[in-house]
Amino acid sequence: MAQALRAAPATELDGISVSIRDLSLSYGSVEVLGDLNLDVKDGEFLVLLGASGCGKSTLLNCIAGLQPATEGQIFISGQNVTWAEPSERGIGMVFQSYALYPQMTVEGNLSFGLKNARVPKDEIRRRVARAADTLQLEPLLKRKPAALSGGQRQRVAIGRALVRDVDVFLFDEPLSNLDAKLRAELRVELKRLHQNLGNTMIYVTHDQIEAMTLADRIAIMRGGKIQQLASPDDIYRRPANLYVAGFIGSPPMNLLPGRLEGNRFTGALTADVTGYDFTSRPRGPEVVLGIRPEHVRTGAAAEALPIRAEALVEVVEPMGADTLVWAQLGQTPFRVRMDGESRVRAGDRLSVGFDPASLSLFDAASETRL
Amino acid sequence: MARSGPPLRLFQNWQAKLAATPMILTALVVFIGCSLWTVVYSFTNSRLLPRLEFVGLAQYERLWSTPRWQVSIENLAVYGVLSLILTLAIGFLLAVLLDQKIRFEDGFRTIILFPYALSFIVTGVVWQWILNPDFGLQHIVRGMGFSGFTFDPLNDPNLVILALLAAGIWQGAGLTTVILLAGLRGIDEDVWKAARVDGIPTWKTYIFIVLPMMKPVFATCVVLISAGIIKLYDLVVALTRGGPGIASEVPAKYVYDYMFGNQNLGQGFAASTMMLAAVLAIIIPFALFQLGRKRRV
Amino acid sequence: MSDAAFPTRAAAPARASAPRGRLLDGPAGVAPTRRMNPKRIMVYGGLIVFSIYYLLPLWVMVMTSLKGMPEIRMGNIFAPPMEITFEPWVKAWSEACTGLNCDGLSRGFFNSVAITVPATILSIAVAAVNGYALVNWRFKGSEVFFTILIFGAFIPYQVMIYPIVIILREIGLMGSVWGLVLVHVVFGMPIITLLFRNYFSSLPPELFKAARVDGAGFWGIFLRVLVPMSLPIFTVAVILQVTGIWNDFLFGVIYTRPDSYPMTVQLNNIVNSVQGVREYNVNMAATLLTGLVPLTIYFLSGKLFVRGIAAGAVKG
Known part of the structure; x- marks a missing residue:
């Protein structure tokens, strides 16, 4: 690398592969990324996770150097x-649309970047062979992209990043163009690849399953800002704010507005939240109580729990392994995920219950977790 | 390798700027520069050589009092209106006919479009031969027994415009047909299904439903045809040479003849400036209309 | 529901021998259609009438060019020749007089080739780079220049021809083939740039990004990634430019000298020259010869030609 790439104080960036400092990006008066760290x-x-337009792909393009x-x-x-320049950053990138050069063979696609970097021929051959071996591309090397299946194309795209021998891999929704079955297969393959290579990987997606299964940490983005940066488990169990709570989980968390006085919640149900792990106390009495549909127990199991209520079943969606129940708690919609064996029908009264340890409380004004 | 300083604005992707120099020069020097030059010199008394001696509107006064210019404008107006209407009508009719899921569609389309590949000079020469009074159409019809039949547009000042129209439409209607056919094919199939379920006859569907949906395509055709009409020159030179007399003169020919034949540059500049004004009068409203449509979307 | 409503494969043979009791009286199966109904006759009739209008001039041209002058004076221009002669073609190619010299259209043909080939190559090269820069390397003002370029396509040439004479004279190209080539590059630029801009912007932008990550620069991406995958659009551009430049008359007559006149100008001089006896058969042979290059391209290129003019027109 050129001397121009100034080395930062070594201690500060020890063990850090990619560091983003106060990054912002605006087009005129429109702010796309705001003060990101x-x-x-x-x-x-x-994994950078978020709805479309949240700035996750833009951030990735900034890291790649494709977007100043x-x-x-x-x-x-x-x-x-x-x-x-992008090529000088020590990154490899995989795109949603594969972006394979259509007139070059698989081998040509893999070696194009190395040829541009004037890597010696022997070295190119060695690296291409290694990547082809890792991704099982050997039989395809002489084919053109048009003659490959979607999954094969994506493997070539990954291979193109692999041959560059870089520290950081960037993925821009790499599995979104594939059908559900292939997506699940390649997900596992990607995870295996990461375990074997041990490179840093930054992965953009809008699919929360991909995020949960692949990530060491997830950054949930919205409006150009990071809402929460934590492990998948933390994000699922301890969402930092109402947006994250509503975004993660399918069906999403039940959110019941109400008032909190002492440890007593009143709203669509009344509950004693003793046992909840408060990180801060609310500023006002207005709060939102969140409980995941899969953490709600029903029937006899509910009786033993500290918080109980009765819900009216409206619609039942059997999905095989489990059954989704759309109910009403007073006037508030309430979703419950039940065992696939359970027999409920619309119009039934269902007794529900849950543990204070599994719920989330949010300040209604600031929308942040308590 | 990497730059050592902050990227300077002027040198940011300098290669692209360098590569676009021909485009920038064409836009600024030729399209803007040359046009402005001509407009400026149209106010001078340049004759054999361009001279910057301003004479105000004298060239324009002389232009509009010249019978040949008046005839040219009149011809262009008559030819323009008739050619626009006939080209659109024939183009639409042919497009509809081709759209009837016919056999040999490619064959018919090839036949209708081939004159568009030819030079106006070729077109003019061919039609001059077909309309030749001694050998062409008139001769044939007379030979069939109608000895009194007279159709000699090339020598009849009142009919010569018909000769230009026959040749012009022969050459140009194919293009309109192809564009309108593409427009017809672009219309949602479901519109046709809905009309069929509602029991609306085909011809009514075309006129009351499809035609209004094709407004933008028609607008494109109108602009293209109009641009062609104003440039009308080669065809006149090859078919009639402006004759008989000055009966088929057009503005573009006036400009050429005054600039390069009569060595009266000022007249040529004034006449070409008038042509520019006419084009702007068509283009600017269309551009604003397009711009407005884009804003609304 | 009974089984009978969904006959299984096993039940099928039994049904074949059983009485056909399931169908009621009335229409069944495919509705009968007449192959030729009045509407179809009108459609084909209309198309055939128009086809005659379009083909007749071509027919007349070919027939006249194959007749001798005596037969033309006696006969019918639509009738096929009684005695086929190729002499008019030979004469048009190598002997016809254009006012100055009498060596036929061959000179014009070679002039036209010498103009069309470099003008086509240069104009497409310039316009393709323009389109690429406009889509992938936008810079401040690039869209403004492009808008001026597109507007310029509608300015009547008459407004610009004289100042261009001065420019060409200043740079010493007035009257030469290269001056005319330059003029064609300039006036072909709007439409061909538009063509390439639209094509390049229809390609996935990730391709460009991937090539940048792979370390390819401005020219590397263009020459090694984009151009190899743009063959169809280059073909369309070649068709448009070859026919357009070959058919030009106005620029040829203004910017070249008689000895380097393109074919169209020579044709006009042969046909519309006042002196001498008019040889209509030679004229028609000359006309056909002039039209032969664009017609060949047209008939060979088929749908690409249509695609070219439609792409230029609809999006413009």
């Missing part, structure tokens, strides 16, 4: 790469 550890699998940022800095492997 993010450190990705060496070998970490980080308005303010801030980007460090990759200890080098300040804020002004560096």
